Amino acid sequence: MAGQDGSKTEIGPATRVIGDVEAEEDVFVLGRLEGTVRSTASVVIEEGGLVLGQVEAAFVVIAGRLEGTAVAEKRLEITETGTVLGDLAAPALVMLEGGAVRGRVAMDGTRPSRAATPAPSRTPRPAATTGASAGATRRGGSATRSGTTSTQPAPRATPRSGATRNEPVRELPLDPEPGEN
Amino acid sequence: MSDTVIGSRTLVRGRILGEDPVVVEGRVEGTIRPDAPVRIEASGRVSREVQGTEVRVLGIVEGTVTGTRRVEILAGAQMLGDVKTPRILISEGAVFRGRVEMDFQER
Numbered sequence: 171m172a173g174q175d176g177s178k179t180e181i182g183p184a185t186r187v188i189g190d191v192e193a194e195e196d197v198f199v200l201g202r203l204e205g206t207v208r209s210t211a212s213v214v215i216e217e218g219g220l221v222l223g224q225v226e227a228a229f230v231v232i233a234g235r236l237e238g239t240a241v242a243e244k245r246l247e248i249t250e251t252g253t254v255l256g257d258l259a260a261p262a263l264v265m266l267e268g269g270a271v272r273g274r275v276a277m278d279g280t281r282p283s284r285a286a287t288p289a290p291s292r293t294p295r296p297a298a299t300t301g302a303s304a305g306a307t308r309r310g311g312s313a314t315r316s317g318t319t320s321t322q323p324a325p326r327a328t329p330r331s332g333a334t335r336n337e338p339v340r341e342l343p344l345d346p347e348p349g350e351n
Numbered sequence: 352m353s354d355t356v357i358g359s360r361t362l363v364r365g366r367i368l369g370e371d372p373v374v375v376e377g378r379v380e381g382t383i384r385p386d387a388p389v390r391i392e393a394s395g396r397v398s399r400e401v402q403g404t405e406v407r408v409l410g411i412v413e414g415t416v417t418g419t420r421r422v423e424i425l426a427g428a429q430m431l432g433d434v435k436t437p438r439i440l441i442s443e444g445a446v447f448r449g450r451v452e453m454d455f456q457e458r
Contacts, residue, residue: 175359177358177359177360177376178356178358179356179357179358179361179377180353180354180355180356180358181355182353182354182355182369182371182372183353183371184369184370184371185355185367185368185369185370185371185373185385186366186367186368186369187363187365187366187367187368188365188366188368189363189364189365189366189381190363190364190365191361191362191363192361192362192363192364193358193360193361193362193377194360194361195358195359195360195361196358197358197361200353201355201369201371205365
């Protein structure tokens with residue numbers, strides 16, 4: 171859980187992590203992470219941050235860019251600067267205007283498989299992310315994920331519209347109880 | 352420049368690269384190799400390899416430490432492995448087992 175002692179993990183804007191991160195505290199990605207990041211608390215991809223791979227956490231916030239899948243046990247939020255190329259799963263999903271997603275969304279408990287990640291493409295990125303303090307090097311983002319043409323059928327239960335009908339979207343605070351959690 | 356911090360309840364398996372200073376309060380199994388200073392806090396634990404401009408060890412390191420400018424093994428540290436650097440400081444209360452390799456002129 172997010173530290174009572176204020177402990178957290180932060181991947182700086184000029185840092186590149188290749189591998190897996192496992193945390194029982196909040197993880198903030200301002201730089202680049204290639205691999206899997208798991209947390210029992212929150213994972214936040216900050217504006218300018220890039221994750222190539224898998225994100226799994228109780229709470230996930232995407233203000234930067236994710237190429238891969240994200241699974242949130244409780245809540246997933248994509249801000250107006252967030253971009254996702256890949257599949258998302260969460261019982262509660264909030265997406266702000268300006269956010270961009272190419273992939274499947276499951277709010278019914280089905281989990282996206284890693285293979286379903288679409289190849290990165292030239293999605294027009296929201297203007298806000300382009301300028302950012304982001305170092306030029308990090309933006310290469312050409313993680314050519316061999317665009318595995320997803321073989322498995324679409325999760326049948328995923329409703330196209332009115333996704334919120336059976337799943338009551340709980341109103342949760344943006345930051346999960348900062349002091350306590 | 353903001354730091355990269357590996358928190359006390361985090362484990363990283365892999366490589367940490369880049370230009371941000373790195374502070375390890377948790378565990379890293381792999382390589383830390385920024386073009387910047389590295390600090391292994393008392394709660395920190397690193398296995399395999401650390402390389403930075405200045406490396407300060409207060410926690411546990413099993414592996415190779417390279418400081419392109421200097422290495423400090425401070426009180427409370429447990430350093431098991433080799434150190435390569437032009438300048439080294441080993442404080443009283445530090446435990447160190449390994450080799451030291453320094454390039455210097457014989458006096």
